[in-house]
Amino acid sequence: MFRTDLRWWGFCALALCLITASAPTRAQLRVEVTGVGSNQTPIAIAQFQVDGGPAPQDVDDIIRADLTRSGVFRMIDTGNTPIPESARVDLGDWKSKGADAVVVGSVAKLADGRFDVRFRLYDAVKQQQIDGLSYLSSAAELRLNSHRIADRIYEKLTGVRGVFATRIAYVVQLSKTSFELQISDADGANAQTALRSREPIMSPSWAPDGIRLAYVSFETAKPVVYIHTLTTGERKAIANFRGSNSAPAWSPDGKMLAVALSRDGPTSIYTMNSDGSGLKRITNSGAIDTEPFFSADGKSIYFTSDRGGGPQIYRMDPSGGNVQRVTFNGDYNVSPRLSPDGHTLVYVSRRNNKFQVQSLDLASGQEVGLTDTVLDESPSFAPNGRLLLYATEVNGRGVLASASTDARVHTRLTGPNGDVREPTWGPFIK
Amino acid sequence: MTHRTQLQSLFIAAAAIAILAGCASTPLDENKAPVAEKSAPPPAPTPPPAPDTRAVQRVDTAPTQIDPLTDPNGTLAKRSVFFDFDRFDVKAEFQPLVEAHGRYLSSMKQRRVVIEGNADERGSREYNLALGQKRADAVKSRLTLLGATDSQIETISYGEERPRATGHDESSWAQNRRADIVYK
Numbered sequence: 001m002f003r004t005d006l007r008w009w010g011f012c013a014l015a016l017c018l019i020t021a022s023a024p025t026r027a028q029l030r031v032e033v034t035g036v037g038s039n040q041t042p043i044a045i046a047q048f049q050v051d052g053g054p055a056p057q058d059v060d061d062i063i064r065a066d067l068t069r070s071g072v073f074r075m076i077d078t079g080n081t082p083i084p085e086s087a088r089v090d091l092g093d094w095k096s097k098g099a100d101a102v103v104v105g106s107v108a109k110l111a112d113g114r115f116d117v118r119f120r121l122y123d124a125v126k127q128q129q130i131d132g133l134s135y136l137s138s139a140a141e142l143r144l145n146s147h148r149i150a151d152r153i154y155e156k157l158t159g160v161r162g163v164f165a166t167r168i169a170y171v172v173q174l175s176k177t178s179f180e181l182q183i184s185d186a187d188g189a190n191a192q193t194a195l196r197s198r199e200p201i202m203s204p205s206w207a208p209d210g211i212r213l214a215y216v217s218f219e220t221a222k223p224v225v226y227i228h229t230l231t232t233g234e235r236k237a238i239a240n241f242r243g244s245n246s247a248p249a250w251s252p253d254g255k256m257l258a259v260a261l262s263r264d265g266p267t268s269i270y271t272m273n274s275d276g277s278g279l280k281r282i283t284n285s286g287a288i289d290t291e292p293f294f295s296a297d298g299k300s301i302y303f304t305s306d307r308g309g310g311p312q313i314y315r316m317d318p319s320g321g322n323v324q325r326v327t328f329n330g331d332y333n334v335s336p337r338l339s340p341d342g343h344t345l346v347y348v349s350r351r352n353n354k355f356q357v358q359s360l361d362l363a364s365g366q367e368v369g370l371t372d373t374v375l376d377e378s379p380s381f382a383p384n385g386r387l388l389l390y391a392t393e394v395n396g397r398g399v400l401a402s403a404s405t406d407a408r409v410h411t412r413l414t415g416p417n418g419d420v421r422e423p424t425w426g427p428f429i430k
Numbered sequence: 431m432t433h434r435t436q437l438q439s440l441f442i443a444a445a446a447i448a449i450l451a452g453c454a455s456t457p458l459d460e461n462k463a464p465v466a467e468k469s470a471p472p473p474a475p476t477p478p479p480a481p482d483t484r485a486v487q488r489v490d491t492a493p494t495q496i497d498p499l500t501d502p503n504g505t506l507a508k509r510s511v512f513f514d515f516d517r518f519d520v521k522a523e524f525q526p527l528v529e530a531h532g533r534y535l536s537s538m539k540q541r542r543v544v545i546e547g548n549a550d551e552r553g554s555r556e557y558n559l560a561l562g563q564k565r566a567d568a569v570k571s572r573l574t575l576l577g578a579t580d581s582q583i584e585t586i587s588y589g590e591e592r593p594r595a596t597g598h599d600e601s602s603w604a605q606n607r608r609a610d611i612v613y614k
Contacts, residue, residue, distance in 0.1 A: 203556055221586075242584075244560070247556045265567075266567070267560035335556070350552075
């Protein structure tokens with residue numbers, strides 16, 4: 001049966017405000033899938049029927065691209081004939097064409113200019129409908145709602161929440177004196193500029209609310225940590241002490257930040273409340289301690305330290321106690337990021353003069369290289385833990401790439417200009 | 431024609447004199463008449479010649495202090511210290527350079543410097559920021575050993591954000607693993 005979920009409408013309204021308040025799309029990233037997963041579910045996504053006038057977004061194209069990028073689906077050719085949501089679908093026929101799942105849908109332009117987007121998801125093996133939904137969508141919301149449909153399909157078929165409707169933040173350097181902090185959809189499309197500066201910007205970090213970012217800006221000729229509210233453009237320098245202020249990381253409840261400061265000597269880790277009060281130094285090794293990252297349960301902070309000679313990953317309590325070394329392979333391990341379930345640590349490691357993202361299973365100690373590039377930086381987990389976003393270099397230019405956490409699927413997001421770097425995957429929006 | 435031109439010139443000259451005569455605009459004629467009468471026989475006080483608009487008057491500033499800092503051939507002209515990968519120890523070849531700046535700062539307590547640490551592009555930007563800071567701090571501690579004071583020196587880091595060389599090879603990286611002594 002068809003059901004229109006009212007909660008989604010609320011989100012659509014909010015999303016509409018966000019999208020219409022912002023600048024038009026610029027510097028869109030292009031997605032190239034460069035690897036192939038195993039055990040992919042074959043899925044047929046028919047062209048959606050468009051009625052009442054052209055739609056500004058190709059809804060079924062966006063859904064297909066999202067599901068392809070996840071690495072867990074293989075697209076079955078559906079030809080060029082649209083199949084409306086209301087059509088009777090011959091699931092036996094689709095099964096014989098190799099599809100385990102079938103998606104059909106319609107995009108109808110309404111008299112008030114909005115679009116009624118409907119889809120149905122069928123299980124061709126069990127011969128039954130497993131999902132169906134209608135979204136009333138403004139033109140500006142169509143892309144977001146396409147991502148939401150992809151999320152529902154992904155979740156119905158894998159049991160894991162989809163991340164296609166989430167957003168990413170990254171830094172683009174357009175020239176020697178032009179830096180932008182951009183926010184885009186998780187597929188790199190719909191990029192919007194949150195901050196433009198003549199000086200470098202680095203280390204963006206999403207607050208758990210998905211609306212605020214902390215980052216480092218050199219706009220005052222030194223590194224200072226700011227908190228920036230995307231919806232209003234409001235900014236506040238949260239750490240601006242003597243020396244370097246950098247590496248902001250939010251606690252999972254959004255109440256605290258960990259930062260790296262050199263105000264008292266060597267770069268050390270401090271915690272503070274998110275309003276800037278309550279500064280507390282939690283490392284005092286005499287060596288470099290930086291890149292703090294909270295575990296999702298808030299009980300640990302992972303960080304980089306060269307206290308043992310070269311940089312390695314360590315773990316400690318948020319109070320600074322109970323420090324343990326975590327990485328032992330190689331002499332250069334930096335940029336720790338813990339998976340949302342706390343089981344897997346990823347970091348950049350130097351091996352044979354290549355800087356590559358490694359994945360460490362914390363229980364077994366098994367380490368796996370996730371990439372085949374040589375200058376990787378800034379790995380970041382998708383909020384469902386299934387994909388990783390990172391920066392790397394191709395032909396001397398910074399690009400964003402993603403990899404499945406099983407290392408089987410690699411995707412590259414390339415923009416038309418500029419050096420792209422410092423990607424960080426935003427949270428699920430509740 | 432000629433007559434007219436002369437008249438014109440006269441008029442312009444008069445106007446010019448009026449302008450050059452200065453600020454007063456009203457009682458000039460009344461005052462001028464009696465003065466002219468008193469000194470009638472000698473050549474009438476000729477108006478000051480119109481200044482040569484192409485003249486160049488040389489001005490010498492006060493003699494400059496001899497500052498070894500400005501000697502392009504001196505050791506102090508060298509202001510960059512280079513480092514090895516993931517290292518922040520000042521190598522022996524840069525000791526004379528650092529010592530020269532330390533002695534200079536020690537003798538010129540009013541001078542201030544900012545030491546800017548940098549790193550090559552490889553690895554983590556945050557770790558490189560911290561590494562650049564350590565490089566700057568390493569140079570600072572050398573300078574203070576030689577008599578420069580803490581208040582003369584500020585250290586900051588740009589990490590890998592402001593590369594001097596933008597290539598992606600060892601020769602570029604070597605140039606970017608650097609601390610610069612910047613006089614303010």
